[in-house]
Amino acid sequence: xxxxxxxxxxxxxxxxxxxxxxxxxxxxxxxxxxxxxxxxxxxxxxxxxxxxxxxxxxxxxxxxxxxxxxxxxxxxxxxxxxxxxxxxxxxxxxxxxxxxxxxxxxxxxxxxxxxxxxxxxxxxxxxxxxxxxxxxxxxxxxxxxxxxxxxxxxxxxxxxxxxxxxxxxxxxxxxxxxxxxxxxxxxxxxxxxxxxxxxxxxxxxxxxxxxxxxxxxxxxxxxxxxxxxxxxxxxxxxxxxxxxxxxxxxxxxxxxxxxxxxxxxxxxxxxxxxxxxxxxxxxxxxxxxxxxxxxxxxxxxxxxxxxxxxxxxxxxxxxxxxxxxxxxxxxxxxxxxxxxxxxxxxxxxxxxxxxxxxxxxxxxxxxxxxxxxxxxxxxxxxxxxxxxxxxxxxxxxxxxxxxxxxxxxxxxxxxxxxxxxxxxxxxxxxxxxxxxxxxxxxxxxxxxxxxxxxxxxxxxxxxxxxxxxxxxxxxxxxxxxxxxxxxxxxxxxxxxxxxxxxxxxxxxxxxxxxxxxxxxxxxxxxxxxxxxxxxxxxxxxxxxxxxxxxxxxxxxxxxxxxxxxxxxxxxxxxxxxxxxxxxxxxxxxxxxxxxxxxxxxxxxxxxxxxxxxx
Numbered sequence: 255x256x257x258x259x260x261x262x263x264x265x266x267x268x269x270x271x272x273x274x275x276x277x278x279x280x281x282x283x284x285x286x287x288x289x290x291x292x293x294x295x296x297x298x299x300x301x302x303x304x305x306x307x308x309x310x311x312x313x314x315x316x317x318x319x320x321x322x323x324x325x326x327x328x329x330x331x332x333x334x335x336x337x338x339x340x341x342x343x344x345x346x347x348x349x350x351x352x353x354x355x356x357x358x359x360x361x362x363x364x365x366x367x368x369x370x371x372x373x374x375x376x377x378x379x380x381x382x383x384x385x386x387x388x389x390x391x392x393x394x395x396x397x398x399x400x401x402x403x404x405x406x407x408x409x410x411x412x413x414x415x416x417x418x419x420x421x422x423x424x425x426x427x428x429x430x431x432x433x434x435x436x437x438x439x440x441x442x443x444x445x446x447x448x449x450x451x452x453x454x455x456x457x458x459x460x461x462x463x464x465x466x467x468x469x470x471x472x473x474x475x476x477x478x479x480x481x482x483x484x485x486x487x488x489x490x491x492x493x494x495x496x497x498x499x500x501x502x503x504x505x506x507x508x509x510x511x512x513x514x515x516x517x518x519x520x521x522x523x524x525x526x527x528x529x530x531x532x533x534x535x536x537x538x539x540x541x542x543x544x545x546x547x548x549x550x551x552x553x554x555x556x557x558x559x560x561x562x563x564x565x566x567x568x569x570x571x572x573x574x575x576x577x578x579x580x581x582x583x584x585x586x587x588x589x590x591x592x593x594x595x596x597x598x599x600x601x602x603x604x605x606x607x608x609x610x611x612x613x614x615x616x617x618x619x620x621x622x623x624x625x626x627x628x629x630x631x632x633x634x635x636x637x638x639x640x641x642x643x644x645x646x647x648x649x650x651x652x653x654x655x656x657x658x659x660x661x662x663x664x665x666x667x668x669x670x671x672x673x674x675x676x677x678x679x680x681x682x683x684x685x686x687x688x689x690x691x692x693x694x695x696x697x698x699x700x701x702x703x704x705x706x707x708x709x710x711x712x713x714x715x716x717x718x719x720x721x722x723x724x725x726x727x728x729x730x731x732x733x734x735x736x737x738x739x740x741x742x743x744x745x746x747x748x749x750x751x752x753x754x755x756x757x758x759x760x761x762x763x764x765x766x767x768x769x770x771x772x773x774x775x776x777x778x779x780x781x782x783x784x785x786x787x788x789x790x791x792x793x794x795x796x797x798x799x800x801x802x803x804x805x806x807x808x809x810x811x812x813x814x815x816x817x818x819x820x821x822x823x824x825x826x827x828x829x830x831x832x833x834x835x836x837x838x839x840x841x842x843x844x845x846x847x848x849x850x851x852x853x854x855x856x857x858x859x860x861x862x863x864x865x866x867x868x
Contacts, residue, residue: 299533299570301521304552305348305750310563311338311555315364316498316543317371318414318458320765321550321567322346322754323725325368325393326543328376330360331561337378341393343368344552344565345726345747346754346768353397357389361409364543365420365437369395369725372417372437375408375425384409386427390442392417402441406433412457412466412499419461421445421479426453430470434479436461448477449484456499456544458506465503465524468494472514476529478503488528492520498544500551500568507532507548507568510556512540517558521568523548537564549809550767567768569809580802580816580851583835584625589846590615590838591822594641596648596668599623599833599852603645603668604824606636606653607838610846613637614656618673620645621835626850630672634664640688640697640733641824646670647692649713652700654684661703665713667692677717681709687733687742694737696721696758699745701729706748710758712737722762728752730774732790735782741766741805743787746774751792755805757782767809771801777823777839779853780831783807786853788836791821798842802853804831818849829853 267284307326314329324344330337337360341352355373362376371393379385386409390401404422411425418439425431430451435442448466455469462481468474472495476487490508497511504526511518519538522529535553542556551568555561586604593607593615600623609615616631632650639653648668655662661683665676679697686700695713698721702709706729710721724742731745731752740758743766744751751774755766769787776790785805791798800816820839829835834853841847 299568301533301535301566301568303536304565304567305344306563306565307342307349307555308351308563309338309340309342310561312541312557312561313360314338314541314543314555315362315373315376315413316545316554317364317366317368318416319367319371319545321546321552322768323368323765324543324545324552324554325352325364325366325371326554327352327355327364327371327373327393328359328362329555332557332559341398344554345750346752346772348747348750349554349565352395353393355398356391356400357387359387359389363411363413363422363425365413365415366393366417369393370417372401372413372420373398374401374413374420374422374437374442375404375411377409390437401439402437404435404442405444406431408433410453412455414457414459414464415461421457421461421464423457423464423466423479424448424452424455424469446479446483450475454495454541456497456508456511458499458501459503463503465499465506467499467506467508467524468497468511470495472512476524487526488524490529491522491531492518494518494520494540496540498542498553498556500544500546501548505548507546507551509535509544509551509553509568510539510542523570532570533568535566535568537562537566539564547808569768569770578802578804578813578853580814580836580853582817583623583837583850583852584621585850586619586626586838586848587628589848590617591840591846592637592639593824593838594639594650594653595824595835596641596643597621597645597829599829599835601645602829602835602837603641603643603648604837605632605641605648605650605668606639608637608846612656614654614659618668621837621850630668632673633666633675634662636662636664638684640686640700642688642690642695643668643692649676649690649692649695651676651679651688651695651697651713652683652686661701665718676715677713679711679718680720681707681711683707683709685729685731687731687745689733689735689740690737696733696735696737696740698724698733698740698742698758699728699731706746710763721760722758724756724763725765726752726754726756732776732778732787734778734780734785739782741780741782741785743778743785743805744769744773744776744790746793755810766807767805769810770803770812771799773799773801775821775823777834777836779829779834780805784831786829786831786834788816788834788853789820789823789839798840816851818847818851820847820849
């Protein structure tokens with residue numbers, strides 16, 4: 255029998271307690287003599303299919319956007335080599351058409367984000383008269399406008415950085431060049447040249463902390479830039495050109511490319527020193543668009559060698575596996591869905607919603623960790639409303655009133671026994687995400703009298719005021735966190751259920767890590783860096799799930815599912831990531847549910863997998 259030492263070249267460590275677990279333990283195996291178990295920490299890595307681009311294309315460009323807010327532009331369709339000026343924006347689930355480039359081109363460089371993008375260089379004609387260009391264009395999320403030209407025309411350069419602090423690295427004029435230029439939002443100026451001419455490479459990082467890898471003649475070379483000089487890093491395991499990259503200088507991802515013979519699907523992760531092979535993409539391809547981080551990247555389009563519209567998302571986590579469990583709690587007195595909630599797992603507040611006896615109920619219930627009991631009723635009956643605060647200082651706002659159903663902007667405050675009026679919201683709406691407290695509440699997204707909205711409002715205990723708009727318009731979304739550190743995720747865009755997450759800092763929203771399962775009408779809990787989502791629906795077609803996921807401020811990780819799949823749970827946070835509460839909702843069997851489930855013990859740090867027990 256082959257031993258582990260023979261297979262891995264290592265002996266199994268014999269220890270009395272598990273080591274402190276972090277990324278440095280990935281792949282390690284040890285025997286815990288106290289518990290009598292053989293354990294390992296295995297990083298979970300996977301590529302998964304996502305929504306196709308609207309136009310199959312290769313030699314496109316991408317910005318440094320997050321996985322859930324990617325931007326692709328330009329490129330060509332082969333045959334016959336027709337150049338593209340179209341732009342596509344990714345929502346975390348589907349691609350939508352953006353503003354056209356002023357100049358159709360292939361092989362452009364890219365930097366920036368979906369709402370502040372940069373495209374530069376490329377070819378603006380088809381061989382035998384390629385027509386290399388130095389033109390730069392800037393994208394504001396809607397349209398492209400001319401920026402300052404590169405010092406010299408080129409294509410196949412690598413791009414990193416932001417719209418106002420970018421790098422163009424190498425490329426071909428032809429032949430390949432060593433030139434590196436930096437952009438300040440207005441003009442390009444010369445920076446330190448590459449030690450060797452290179453093109454069709456990948457890059458990651460920023461203007462002053464960049465990484466350039468692979469390239470001409472399928473090299474394995476990696477170079478790091480500190481804003482002044484280039485130094486050599488660890489070699490790729492698979493030499494390739496026309497590859498894609500994501501991440502930072504010390505936490506990068508390389509994927510796809512061309513090995514001199516064919517397209518490859520190889521993926522490698524970089525820690526600032528070494529490249530380590532990871533999971534292959536489903537589709538081998540080169541000259542694709544790519545962006546995101548080492549933990550959450552995206553690859554789209556490219557050549558297989560035929561032009562492709564395929565999109566794949568890469569997710570990597572050291573949670574292995576996520577721990578925690580759902581257990582039965584006290585049943586509701588009657589089946590209820592589409593309610594608002596506040597409080598914690600052992601001191602919860604539930605109000606409004608639909609019951610078999612009332613559409614847009616005024617009923618309010620308290621939970622003590624064991625039993626639900628009635629308390630003072632809402633003044634305005636409503637469903638699909640939002641909530642925040644605690645059991646003794648709750649906040650109810652928005653929603654849809656009883657027939658004739660209309661959106662309401664009414665706010666009510668709960669003092670532990672009765673509801674009283676609060677300040678009205680600026681916009682009447684339903685199906686919002688929410689967070690915060692009775693005196694510092696947050697409501698965002700939803701459906702107003704005009705349609706779906708991205709509007710955010712903040713409550714100070716008396717009045718609602720406008721906050722920064724969400725990036726993505728959506729309703730039926732989930733929320734967590736506080737007024738100055740909020741989290742909004744999932745929901746419905748009108749055409750698709752979303753997986754994208756947005757983080758709020760008190761003034762503006764920015765992209766976070768995508769859910770593993772797109773969903774709407776779920777339950778949620780927690781804070782911006784430790785959130786919980788469970789249950790929900792996917793539509794169309796309509797299907798209900800009980801899936802649970804945990805958020806660590808960067809990525810979502812799958813956890814054990816609810817006992818009963820259901821949707822139309824509260825759209826506001828209840829409890830914490832360590833002690834969530836899911837109640838009521840709609841389940842195909844038995845319909846509107848009375849069930850309560852309590853979540854406990856989610857994994858907040860890496861957990862070892864038990865391989866065998868002695």
